[in-house]
Amino acid sequence: MSTLTNKLWRNHGGLHLPEHKTISTQQPVQCLSAANLPELVIPLLQHARFYPEPVVKVGNNVYKGQALAKAKGYSSLPIHASTSGQIIAIEPRPIPHLSGLNDTCIILKPDGLDTWTPERLEPLANYTDYTAERLRQRICGAGIVGLGGAVFPAALKLETQGTALHTLIINGAECEPYITCDDMLMREKAQEIIAGIQIILHIFHEHTDPKGLHCLIGIEDNKPEALQAMQQTLAHSQDSRIQVVAIPTIYPSGGEKQLIHILTGREVPSGQRPLNVGILCHNVATTRAIYRAVVLGEPLISRYVTITGSGIKAPQNVEVPLGMPIKHLIAAAGGYTQHQPALVMGGPMMGINLANDTLPVVKATNCILVEAAIQPPPALPCIRCGKCADVCPVSLLPQQLYWHARARHLDALEHHHLFDCIECGCCSYVCPSHIPLVDYYRFAKGEVLKQRETQEKAELARARHEFRQERLERLKREKAEKLAQHKKASQEPTAPSSEVDSKKVAIQAALDRVKAKKSPAPSVSEDKPA
Amino acid sequence: MIFGARTSTFITGTNHLSQLMLQVIYALVPATLVVLYFFGWGLVSNLLLSLIFALGLEASFLKLRQRPISPALQDLSITVTAWLLALALPPYAPWWLILVAMLFAVIIAKHLYGGLGYNPFNPAMVGYAAVLVSFPLQMTLWPAPLQSGFGNIDFIQALQSVFASPIPRWDAYTQATPLDHAKVNLGLGKTLAEIFQQPPFNGLGSPPIAVVNLAYLLGGLWLIYKRVISWHIPSAMLGAIAVLAGIFWLINPNQYPSPAFHLFSGATMLGAFFIATDPVTASTTLRGKLIYAAGIGGLVWVIRTWGSYPDGVAFAVLFMNMTAPLLDQYTQPRVYGKRGKR
Ligand code: SF4
Ligand code: SF4
Numbered sequence: 006m007s008t009l010t011n012k013l014w015r016n017h018g019g020l021h022l023p024e025h026k027t028i029s030t031q032q033p034v035q036c037l038s039a040a041n042l043p044e045l046v047i048p049l050l051q052h053a054r055f056y057p058e059p060v061v062k063v064g065n066n067v068y069k070g071q072a073l074a075k076a077k078g079y080s081s082l083p084i085h086a087s088t089s090g091q092i093i094a095i096e097p098r099p100i101p102h103l104s105g106l107n108d109t110c111i112i113l114k115p116d117g118l119d120t121w122t123p124e125r126l127e128p129l130a131n132y133t134d135y136t137a138e139r140l141r142q143r144i145c146g147a148g149i150v151g152l153g154g155a156v157f158p159a160a161l162k163l164e165t166q167g168t169a170l171h172t173l174i175i176n177g178a179e180c181e182p183y184i185t186c187d188d189m190l191m192r193e194k195a196q197e198i199i200a201g202i203q204i205i206l207h208i209f210h211e212h213t214d215p216k217g218l219h220c221l222i223g224i225e226d227n228k229p230e231a232l233q234a235m236q237q238t239l240a241h242s243q244d245s246r247i248q249v250v251a252i253p254t255i256y257p258s259g260g261e262k263q264l265i266h267i268l269t270g271r272e273v274p275s276g277q278r279p280l281n282v283g284i285l286c287h288n289v290a291t292t293r294a295i296y297r298a299v300v301l302g303e304p305l306i307s308r309y310v311t312i313t314g315s316g317i318k319a320p321q322n323v324e325v326p327l328g329m330p331i332k333h334l335i336a337a338a339g340g341y342t343q344h345q346p347a348l349v350m351g352g353p354m355m356g357i358n359l360a361n362d363t364l365p366v367v368k369a370t371n372c373i374l375v376e377a378a379i380q381p382p383p384a385l386p387c388i389r390c391g392k393c394a395d396v397c398p399v400s401l402l403p404q405q406l407y408w409h410a411r412a413r414h415l416d417a418l419e420h421h422h423l424f425d426c427i428e429c430g431c432c433s434y435v436c437p438s439h440i441p442l443v444d445y446y447r448f449a450k451g452e453v454l455k456q457r458e459t460q461e462k463a464e465l466a467r468a469r470h471e472f473r474q475e476r477l478e479r480l481k482r483e484k485a486e487k488l489a490q491h492k493k494a495s496q497e498p499t500a501p502s503s504e505v506d507s508k509k510v511a512i513q514a515a516l517d518r519v520k521a522k523k524s525p526a527p528s529v530s531e532d533k534p535a
Numbered sequence: 536m537i538f539g540a541r542t543s544t545f546i547t548g549t550n551h552l553s554q555l556m557l558q559v560i561y562a563l564v565p566a567t568l569v570v571l572y573f574f575g576w577g578l579v580s581n582l583l584l585s586l587i588f589a590l591g592l593e594a595s596f597l598k599l600r601q602r603p604i605s606p607a608l609q610d611l612s613i614t615v616t617a618w619l620l621a622l623a624l625p626p627y628a629p630w631w632l633i634l635v636a637m638l639f640a641v642i643i644a645k646h647l648y649g650g651l652g653y654n655p656f657n658p659a660m661v662g663y664a665a666v667l668v669s670f671p672l673q674m675t676l677w678p679a680p681l682q683s684g685f686g687n688i689d690f691i692q693a694l695q696s697v698f699a700s701p702i703p704r705w706d707a708y709t710q711a712t713p714l715d716h717a718k719v720n721l722g723l724g725k726t727l728a729e730i731f732q733q734p735p736f737n738g739l740g741s742p743p744i745a746v747v748n749l750a751y752l753l754g755g756l757w758l759i760y761k762r763v764i765s766w767h768i769p770s771a772m773l774g775a776i777a778v779l780a781g782i783f784w785l786i787n788p789n790q791y792p793s794p795a796f797h798l799f800s801g802a803t804m805l806g807a808f809f810i811a812t813d814p815v816t817a818s819t820t821l822r823g824k825l826i827y828a829a830g831i832g833g834l835v836w837v838i839r840t841w842g843s844y845p846d847g848v849a850f851a852v853l854f855m856n857m858t859a860p861l862l863d864q865y866t867q868p869r870v871y872g873k874r875g876k877r
Contacts, residue, residue, distance in 0.1 A: 017871070022546075182546070262871060275872035353545040376545070385552050385610055386652030390814040391765075392550065399871040404819060405863065422870045430544035437550040443543065 577626025755808025
C-alpha cells in the first residue's frame with residue numbers, strides 16, 4: 006500500500022526556484038482537434054537516435070493513426086498521422102530543435118473528418134498473456150518516446166539487460182518552473198498512469214530481482230492535488246508493489262539520476278544507464294502512453310502540453326495532436342498579451358528558444374512558455390565565488406569548467422567531468438556575475454566531440470600510412486629476396502595467396518589498434534529533468 | 536510571429552556582484568565605526584585618500600586597457616579593496632604611503648594580471664605588504680587609540696600629518712601595538728605576566744584592538760548569515776590559530792600568549808572574515824577552502840611567534856594565495872556517479 010514514510014536522500018546542491026505553476030492549472034485540460042487546421046507538420050525524427058523510413062508518398066490519403074514512417078529496429082521509431090487527410094508534401098521544414106535547423110517533415114492536410122484507420126493496432130487488453138518482447142514491439146510500433154523531454158525510444162529503455170530490475174521509478178517530479186503538464190496528467194489520468202506502470206512491471210516479470218520488484222512514483226510536494234489523485238487511484242488498484250512518494254521541491258529533482266538518488270540513495274555510475282544498477286526510470290506521461298498503446302492499441306499521436314507565461318492570455322494545459330503549429334495552441338489559450346516576448350519550448354531553465362510560432366508541436370514539446378524577453382544583465386568577470394559549485398547537483402566545479410572552456414583546455418574539461426554536466430542551469434541561475442555558464446558548456450562539449458573525431462581520423466590516417474609504409478618496405482624486401490633466389494637459380498615464386506592473407510591480417514591489426522585507442526564515447530544524455 | 540534568439544537558462548537569480556560587494560561594505564561598518572572612535576581623523580583621511588586613489592587608478596587603468604569603466608567601478612570590488620586597505624594601514628598615514636599601497640594593489644596586483652577575477656594575489660594584501668616591506672618605520676608606528684581620536688588631534692593637525700610632516704612630538708601620540716609590544720618584550724626576556732602589567736595593556740587584558748577585532752567578528756558573522764561568505768574559511772583560519780596557540784600556551788604560558796590574545800589581536804578577525812575570504816584568490820572547493828584557511832591561520836601564528844614582523848596576516852594570505860590553484864586541482868569534489876566516497 007502507498008505510504009509516505011519512505012526514507013529520502015538529499016542531492017548535492019539544487020535550487021528553490023519561483024514556481025509560476027498555478028497560473029496554468031486553473032482549468033481542466035482542453036483537447037484540441039487537428040481536423041480543421043490548414044496543415045500539420047510532422048517531423049520524421051522526433052526521438053533521439055535514427056530516422057524512420059517514410060511509407061507514404063505525396064498525394065496519399067491517410068487515416069488518423071496510420072503509420073507515416075516505419076521503424077528500422079528499436080533505435081528508430083515510426084510516426085503516425087495525428088488526423089485523417091492528405092499528404093501534400095514531404096520536405097525540409099524548420100523544426101523545434103536547439104540547432105534551429107531544417108529537417109524532413111511530412112506535411113498533412115487534414116480532411117476535417119478525423120477518421121481512425123481501419124487497420125488499428127490490435128488492443129492487447131489482457132497484456133499479461135503476451136511476452137515481454139511482444140509488448141516492447143507494440144510500444145516501439147506505437148512510436149513511444151520518453152515524454153519527459155529526452156525523447157529516448159521507450160522500447161529501447163525497456164530492454165532487459167544483464168542486471169535484474171529491483172526498482173521502477175516513475176518520474177512525476179516535474180521540477181522546472183512553469184511546466185504543469187505532468188501535474189495535470191496525474192490529476193486527470195491517474196488510472197491510466199497506474200495501468201501503464203503495471204504493464205512495465207509485467208514486462209520485467211522475468212527479469213525481476215530475487216528480492217522483488219517495487220515501484221516508486223516520485224512527485225514533488227508542490228503538487229498536492231496530483232499526489233492525492235495518484236494515492237487514491239493507487240488505493241483502489243490495491244497494488245502493493247507501487248508507492249507514491251512525495252519529495253521536496255528542489256530543482257532539479259526531476260533529473261533522472263537526481264530522482265533515483267533522492268528515492269533510493271543509489272547513484273548511477275557515470276556513463277552508465279540506471280538499468281546497470283537494477284533501476285529503471287520512466288516519466289508519468291510515457292507510462293500513460295504505454296498504457297494507451299498496449300491496452301487500447303493507440304499510437305502516440307497527441308500529448309499534454311502546458312502553454313503558459315505572462316505572454317499568454319489564458320495559460321492552461323492542452324492535449325495537442327502532434328504536428329500542430331504552435332500558433333494554434335497559443336490561439337486556443339487566448340493569444341498573446343504583449344509584444345516582443347520570448348518563445349521557449351520547455352521550461353525557463355533548460356528549454357530551447359524558438360524562432361517563431363509556426364513550428365510544430367513534437368513528441369518532445371512539454372511546454373510552450375511565452376515570457377517577456379528578459380534581457381540578462383551583461384556578464385561580469387568570474388570572481389570565483391563558488392556559488393555555482395554550491396548548487397551544482399552533480400558536484401561539478403562550474404567555475405573551473407568555465408575557465409577551461411574559455412581557454413579551450415579540452416583535456417582539463419574532461420578531467421573536470423564536463424560530460425557529467427546535465428545542463429540544468431543551476432549554476433547560471435545563481436552566478437552573481439550573470440555568466441551564461443551553460444552556453445559555455447554546450448559549446449565546450451561540441452568542441453571536445455569535434456576534437457575526438459579529428460583525433461580518430463588522424464589515428465586512422467596514421468595507421469593507414471604506417472601500413473602502406475610497411476607494405477612498400479615488405480615488397481622491396483621480397484623483391485630483393487626474390488632476386489636473390491633467382492640468382493640461386495631457383496624458379497619457384499612465392500604463393501600470392503599467403504601474401505594477401507598477411508595483408509588482411511595487418512590491416513585488421515592496424516584497425517584494431519585504432520579502435521583500442523579511441524576514447525570511450527560520451528554517455529548519452531537521457532536524463533533531462535522533466 | 537518572429538522571436539528573438541537566446542539560449543537557456545532564461546531566468547537568473549537575484550544575486551548580483553555589486554550586491555555582494557555592497558554587503559561586504561555593510562559588514563565593515565561596525566569595525567569602521569570603532570576604528571573611527573579610536574583614531575578620529577586618522578581613519579577619515581585614510582578612507583578618503585584610499586578611495587580617491589583607488590578609484591582614480593582603476594578608472595585610468597581601465598581606460599588605458601580600453602575596457603568599459605563604469606560597470607567595473609559599479610561592481611564595487613575596487614571600493615572594497617580600498618576600504619580594507621584604509622582600515623589596515625596605520626591611521627594618519629601620509630598620502631604617499633597610501634598612494635604607493637594603492638599603486639601596488641590596483642595596478643601590480645590587479646590590472647597587470649588581467650583585472651578582476653584574474654588576479655592570483657589579494658590586491659589589498661599586495662599593497663599592504665609592499666609598503667610594509669618598503670617603509671617599516673611608518674607602518675609600525677601606530678598612534679595610540681583614543682589619544683589620537685577626535686578630541687585630541689584636530690582637523691588641521693591631521694591634514695598636516697598626512698600631507699606635510701608628522702605632527703611635532705608625534706612620538707607622544709604613538710605607541711607600539713600589543714602584538715609588537717609583546718614580541719619586543721618577550722625578546723628582551725620578560726615573561727608575559729610582566730608584559731601584561733605595562734602599557735598598552737595596563738593589566739586590562741582587552742586593549743582597544745580587541746574591541747576592533749570584535750567588531751570585525753560581528754560584521755563577519757553577519758556575512759555568513761547573509762551567505763555572502765561561507766563558514767569554512769573563517770572557522771578553519773581561526774581554528775588553526777587557536778589550536779597552535781593553545782598547544783604552546785599550555786606548554787609555556789609565560790612565553791606564548793593565549794589563543795584568546797591571538798584571536799583578538801592584530802588583524803586576525805579582519806583577515807579571517809574579510810581578507811582570506813576574498814573569493815578570487817582563495818581556493819574554491821570546500822576541502823580546498825579548509826586547507827587554504829588553516830594554512831593561513833598556521834602561518835599567521837608562526838610569523839607572529841618566530842618571524843621578524845609583529846603580525847603576519849598579509850604574508851600568510853599572500854603565501855597561501857599561491858597554493859590556491861593547486862589546492863583546487865587536488866580537492867575536486869567527487870562527482871555524482873564517479874567512484875569514491877561522496
Ligand atoms: S557563480 Fe559565477 S562568479 Fe561565482 S564562481 Fe561561479 S562562475 Fe564565477
Ligand atoms: S548546468 Fe552543469 S555545471 Fe551547471 S549546475 Fe547544472 S550540472 Fe552543474
